[in-house]
Every structure is written in structure tokens, then in C-alpha cells.
Amino acid sequence: MKTNIDYLENKSVVVIGAGISGCTLALYLAKKGYKVQVYEKRMNLINNNEIKKRTVGMSISERGITTLKDLDLYDSYKSLLVPKYGRAVHLRSGQVYSQFYGANREAIYTVNRKHFNFYLMDACLKTGNVEFFYGHKLEKINVDDKKLTFITNTNYSIDDQDNSCSTEKVVKYEYLFGCDGTFSCVRQRLVDQGLVDATLTTLDYRFKEIYIPPRNGEYVLDPNYVHIWNIAELLFVALPDGKKGFNGTLFYTESSEVNKLKDNEKLFEFVQENCQFLSFIDKDQFIQEFNSNPESKISEVKCNNWNYQNQILLVGDAAHAMPPFYAMGMNTCIESVRVFAHLIDEFGGDISKAISHFTERRIIDTEAMKAMANRNYKKLRKCHNKDFDEKWNQAHEAMKQSNGEYETEYFQVAFTNKPFSQIVEKYGQGVDVEENGLPLISH
Ligand SMILES: Cc1cc2nc3c(=O)[nH]c(=O)nc-3n(C[C@H](O)[C@H](O)[C@H](O)COP(=O)(O)OP(=O)(O)OC[C@H]3O[C@@H](n4cnc5c(N)ncnc54)[C@H](O)[C@@H]3O)c2cc1C
Incomplete structure (x- = not known):
């Protein structure tokens, strides 16, 4: 598509948030010829404690990879992807169930959150069309004058509310993209002014990062799997990091015993009793990690319209944050x-039109994915049951035999680019394929 650069240069595009959504969007727009300014409240994106408030490792699957391919980034990034072919579900007895994700050793991959984010930033900078402003926290939006007010402060962390030693800065925009995550300021300001309708729900789940280091320079568990312990009230998920270690996340509810036990010995005993991943990590290290790593909460965003007129759009977690139980x-x-970038092309390069029409194009799919993510928590809690394991494996064997005629829900979510709404529609309301066995989903 031909782009009129003079015209675009006069249209200042502002992205709030230099996370994965903000950088991906900035890159797409920069490649289309827009000059993009990205404002990020954090000053230091490589602070490790900051990273631990999220997760160090994340799983990327077909949809993420398709976006990387679309941006011509996949070939240079693929050597950093760490493949995982299924779940290894650890039982209390020590037995391990293998539950493959695909029919023919299809894999999902671990990416390091920090490296991936930097990789995208670097790609943005290479276009010469993206400028990053760190230590800029958005505070106010004046939609009539199209002005943003930032508080600049070199000490901001991801949840820092301390505005001391800060100065104010006002910036004009033509188009504004709120890629500022689950607790989006852009979304909140639009809600405050009655311009969008959104709710942020904090769920009862908490999580902490726990690292499982190598032993004698080797992985302590098979690196081809996502390892899961989900005994009693705890859920622990460990992803291979490609460097002989595992990035683990311990999930628990607010009322869990782990939140009440102040004595380190009792804490260790409780976790050991209920979730036996501790045989793979030294006691002292676990206690040190547990006590020093920050606890984070899980939230969900419900937002019915992501745009304000044809000027402002919420993108990414700001629009549709979901629980992490499908890794999606x-x-x-x-x-x-990617869908938004292609919508601009579909409208002949008219970004205003794409902003106005994006919600109606996409929300049906993000709502479907959120529903599946919520439901998957229940599946993860059951995957150590013998019955579940048998049905999962039967379903996958049948998928293998069907030569592509049937696919499980997981397969369609992780290994295809089919719209999520079509998967949910075909999957049927309340029918749980892996739990109930066949029928599988037919094309
Ligand atoms: C425990 C857990 C595990 C997960 N695992 C996976 C997984 O395996 N696979 C997967 O696909 N997804 C996973 N996710 C989801 C994934 O982390 C998010 O969907 C993704 O990070 C969202 O990216 P984002 O850029 O939209 O938002 P964010 O990553 O939150 O980025 C928002 C950015 O905006 C900045 N910002 C915020 N407010 C302001 C402001 N006022 N002014 C300026 N800047 C601001 C922030 O500092 C941040 O840099 C997981 C999530 C959790 C919680």
C-alpha cells in the first residue's frame, strides 16, 4: 500500500506503554510510514524485580508467531524460542502424566519476557520512525484539545505512585493508542469521562515467581515439557528457560495457607506436602525466592468499546486482559x-476508520478467548486425574488418526489462527472435549 509520508508526518501518533502490545503496534505503524512516539512510565525496563512482578518466561504459540512472521522478525528470533511439546503433570505419588499438545509433536515455545520486549523495541528503533520516552507516566487526557499530560520522573516503577521530584509535560496527539496494560490509565480516563464502558476485576488468584536452577549444569526436569503440579490448593507451573533452568510460577488464592504461614519451616513443609516441586529446588533457595519475590494479583478487563471516536484506541491487555491459564x-x-494493522490496509490506509471499526471486528474473538482462559483453570486443576489423562490422550490419538479432520480445542487455539469465536462456536457451549472424550471438533 502506498503511503503519503508528508501527510503522515503531520499526524502525530502517540502510543502509551512500551510493553509487548505497544512495541508491536509501534512497529506496524512505523512500517506503514507513521512517526510514532511511545511514552512509557518505567525508566528501567531491565530491572529484574520489575520483571518478577510479571512472569520471566511466557509461552508463545502460532498466533504470536504469525505476527512475528508478518513483521519479518521470526527468522531472526526463532533460535531463541524454547520448544515445549506438552504438559508433564506430576502426581503426589511421583508418577508423571505426559499430555501432548498436538498430534504430530507440534510445540509451543518459551520466550523470555524481557528479551522479547527488547527485541521488539530494537526492531522499532531500526525503522527510524519510533521514538521512546521513558519515565513518562500518563496522568490526564483532554479529548477536546487532544492533549496529554504526563508526569515525568526517573524513579517510576511499574506500580509506583510516588510523584515527588516530578515535572509535568503536555503533549499533543492526533491518534492515541492506549497500550498501557491491565491497569490502563487511558482506559480509566475514558471511563472517568463516560466515553467508554469498562470494568477491571481482580480475581482471587495470586502468584509468585520461583526459579528452579540447573543441577550440575543440567536441567533437573525434562525441558521438552511444561511441568505442572496442581495438588490441593496450589498450582505450580514451570517453563524451561533454554538455559538449563525453569521459570516457575506458584499460583494460590488469597485465603491460601501460604499467605498465612509466617514461619519459613512451616511454609516449606506446607508447600512440600501440597505441591512437591520442592524436590527440584533447594530449601534455602525456595525460602529466599518466596520471601523476596513480589506477590502479584491476576485481573481481568471487560471493556465493550475500545475506541473513542476515530482518535483513541485501547489495545492489548488495556482492552482485553485475561487470566493467564491458557497462556494466551x-x-x-x-x-x-496484527488484526488492527490489517484493518488499516483493508480501509485503504485510513487509520481513523480502522480505529472506529476495530472493536466490532475483534471483540467477539477476544471475549471467546477470555471465556476459554477462565475455563482452562478448571481443566488445569483436573489434569492430574486419571480419567482426565485418559480422555486427553484418547482425544489426541483420535486427532492423530483423523489426518486433520478433527482437532481439539487446545490445538485450534495454540496451533492455528482460526478466529477464537469460531472455535468456541464449534466447540459447543459447555461441552468439554478433553474431559468428555469424543466427539472432537470437526472442521
Ligand atoms: C502470571 C502470568 C503469566 C502469563 N503468561 C503468559 C504466557 O505464557 N503466554 C501469553 O501469551 N501471555 C501470558 N501472560 C499475559 C501477558 O503477560 C500479557 O497479555 C501481556 O504482557 C500484555 O502486554 P501489554 O503490552 O498489553 O501490557 P503490559 O505488558 O502490561 O505493558 C503495559 C506497559 O504500559 C506501561 N504503562 C502503564 N501505565 C502507564 C502510564 N500511565 N503511562 C505510561 N506508561 C504506562 C507499563 O509500564 C508497561 O510497560 C501472562 C500473564 C500473567 C499475569
Whole structure:
């Protein structure tokens, strides 16, 4: 598509948030010829404690990879992807169930959150069309004058509310994209002014990062799997990091015993009893990690209209944050960005029109994915049951035999680019394929 650069240069495009959605969007727009300014409240994106408030490792699957291919980034990034072919579900007895994701050793991959984010930033900078402004926290939006007010402060962290030693800065925009995550300021300001309708729900789940280091320079668990322990009230998920270690995440509810036990010995005993991943990590290290790593909450965003007129658009978690139990939040975000970028092309380069029409094009799919993510928590809690394991494996064997005629829900979500709404529609309301066995989903 031909782009009129003079015209575009006069249209200042502002992206709030230099996370994965913000960088992916900035890159698409920069490639289309727009000059993009990205404002990010954090000053130091490589601070490790900041990273631990999220997760160090994330799973990327077909939808995320398709976006990387679309942006010509996949070939240079693929050597950093760490493949995982299925779940290894650890039982209390020590037995391990293997539950493959695909029919023919299809894999999802671990990416390091920090490296991936930097990789996207670097790609943005290479276009020469993207400028990053760090330590800029958005505070106000004046939609009539198209002005943004930032508080600049070199000490901001991801959730820092301290505005001391800060100065104010006002910036004009023509188009504004709110890629500022689950707790989006852009969304909140639009809600405050009655311009969008959104709710942020904090769920009862908490999580902490726990690293499982190598032993004698080797992985302590098979690196081809996502390892899961989900005994009693705890859920622990460990992803291979490609460097002989595992990035683990311990999930628990607010009322869990782990939140009440102040004594380190009792804490260790409780976790050991209920979730036996501790045989793979030294006691002292676990206690140190547990006590020093920050606890984070899980939230969900419900937002019915992501745009204000044809000027402002919410993108990524700001529009559709979901619980992490399908490992699809980031995949969905960067698929959303790709859908938006293609919508601009579909409208002959008219970004205003794409902003106005994006919600109606995409929300049906993000709502479907959110529903599947919520439901998957229940599946993860059951995957150590013998019955579940048998049905999962039967379903996958049948998928293998069907030569592509049937696919499980998981397969369609992780290994295809089919619209999520079509998967849910075909999957049927309340029918749980892996739990109930056949029938599988037919094309
Ligand atoms: C425990 C857990 C595990 C997960 N695992 C996976 C997984 O395996 N696979 C997967 O696909 N997804 C996963 N996700 C989801 C994934 O992390 C998110 O969907 C993704 O990071 C969203 O990216 P984003 O850029 O939209 O938002 P964010 O990553 O939140 O980025 C928002 C950016 O905006 C900045 N910002 C915020 N407010 C302001 C402001 N006022 N002014 C300026 N800047 C601001 C922030 O500092 C941040 O840099 C997981 C999520 C969790 C919680």
C-alpha cells in the first residue's frame, strides 16, 4: 500500500506503554510510514524485580508467531524460542502424566519476557520512525484539545505512585493508542469521562515467581515439557528457560495457607506436602525466592468499546486482559495488533476508520478467548486425574488418526489462527472435549 509520508508526518501518533502490545503496534505503524512516539512510565525496563512482578518466561504459540512472521522478525528470533511439546503433570505419588499438545509433536515455545520486549523495541528503533520516552507516566487526557499530560520522573516503577521530584509535560496527539496494560490509565480516563464502558476485576488468584536452577549444569526436569503440579490448593507451573533452568510460577488464592504461614519451616513443609516441586529446588533457595519475590494479583478487563471516536484506541491487555491459564494473553494481544494493522490496509490506509471499526471486528474473538482462559483453570486443576489423562490422550490419538479432520480445542487455539469465536462456536457451549472424550471438533 502506498503511503503519503508528508501527510503522515503531520499526524502525530502517540502510543502509551512500551510493553509487548505497544512495541508491536509501534512497529506496524512505523512500517506503514507513521512517526510514532511511545511514552512509557518505567525508566528501567531491565530491572529484574520489575520483571518478577510479571512472569520471566511466557509461552508463545502460532498466533504470536504469525505476527512475528508478518513483521519479518521470526527468522531472526526463532533460535531463541524454547520448544515445549506438552504438559508433564506430576502426581503426589511421583508418577508423571505426559499430555501432548498436538498430534504430530507440534510445540509451543518459551520466550523470555524481557528479551522479547527488547527485541521488539530494537526492531522499532531500526525503522527510524519510533521514538521512546521513558519515565513518562500518563496522568490526564483532554479529548477536546487532544492533549496529554504526563508526569515525568526517573524513579517510576511499574506500580509506583510516588510523584515527588516530578515535572509535568503536555503533549499533543492526533491518534492515541492506549497500550498501557491491565491497569490502563487511558482506559480509566475514558471511563472517568463516560466515553467508554469498562470494568477491571481482580480475581482471587495470586502468584509468585520461583526459579528452579540447573543441577550440575543440567536441567533437573525434562525441558521438552511444561511441568505442572496442581495438588490441593496450589498450582505450580514451570517453563524451561533454554538455559538449563525453569521459570516457575506458584499460583494460590488469597485465603491460601501460604499467605498465612509466617514461619519459613512451616511454609516449606506446607508447600512440600501440597505441591512437591520442592524436590527440584533447594530449601534455602525456595525460602529466599518466596520471601523476596513480589506477590502479584491476576485481573481481568471487560471493556465493550475500545475506541473513542476515530482518535483513541485501547489495545492489548488495556482492552482485553485475561487470566493467564491458557497462556494466551500476550498471543491474543499481538494477534489483535496484527488484526488492527490489517484493518488499516483493508480501509485503504485510513487509520481513523480502522480505529472506529476495530472493536466490532475483534471483540467477539477476544471475549471467546477470555471465556476459554477462565475455563482452562478448571481443566488445569483436573489434569492430574486419571480419567482426565485418559480422555486427553484418547482425544489426541483420535486427532492423530483423523489426518486433520478433527482437532481439539487446545490445538485450534495454540496451533492455528482460526478466529477464537469460531472455535468456541464449534466447540459447543459447555461441552468439554478433553474431559468428555469424543466427539472432537470437526472442521
Ligand atoms: C502470571 C502470568 C503469566 C502469563 N503468561 C503468559 C504466557 O505464557 N503466554 C501469553 O501469551 N501471555 C501470558 N501472560 C499475559 C501477558 O503477560 C500479557 O497479555 C501481556 O504482557 C500484555 O502486554 P501489554 O503490552 O498489553 O501490557 P503490559 O505488558 O502490561 O505493558 C503495559 C506497559 O504500559 C506501561 N504503562 C502503564 N501505565 C502507564 C502510564 N500511565 N503511562 C505510561 N506508561 C504506562 C507499563 O509500564 C508497561 O510497560 C501472562 C500473564 C500473567 C499475569
